[in-house]
Amino acid sequence: xxxxxxxxxxxxxxxxxxxxxxxxxxxxxxxxxxxxxxxxxxxxxxxxxxxxxxxxxxxxxxxxxxxxxxxxxxxxxxxxxxxxxxxxxxxxxxxxxxxxxxxxxxxxxxxxx
Numbered sequence: 001x002x003x004x005x006x007x008x009x010x011x012x013x014x015x016x017x018x019x020x021x022x023x024x025x026x027x028x029x030x031x032x033x034x035x036x037x038x039x040x041x042x043x044x045x046x047x048x049x050x051x052x053x054x055x056x057x058x059x060x061x062x063x064x065x066x067x068x069x070x071x072x073x074x075x076x077x078x079x080x081x082x083x084x085x086x087x088x089x090x091x092x093x094x095x096x097x098x099x100x101x102x103x104x105x106x107x108x109x110x111x112x113x
Contacts, residue, residue, distance in 0.1 A: 009048060016041050067110050071102025 016035070024032030042065060050058040078098040082091035 075099035
């Protein structure tokens with residue numbers, strides 16, 4: 001893999017983060033939420049995986065993505081609930097702890113693991 005291609009992939013991901021924070025700050029947090037939840041980055045990852053590794057790896061990635069969305073949803077829910085009770089950085093750390101626990105659980109029950 002050449003360095004320009006790696007830089008291209010990095011810029012796509014970074015552009016999503018910049019776009020999300022810009023929308024949340026200047027337009028409406030709802031639109032930032034739509035952008036970050038949109039399957040844009042996932043679709044790009046699927047495309048790049050397909051071009052680099054083929055259909056089998058892409059299908060496995062799609063299945064794993066489906067199952068690992070569950071811990072991500074738990075992370076978002078935990079962050080929302082904790083931010084109403086404790087400061088942001090502690091809420092973020094607690095949410096990551098919930099996410100890691102969810103990842104460990106899903107990884108144990110994931111088909112083919």
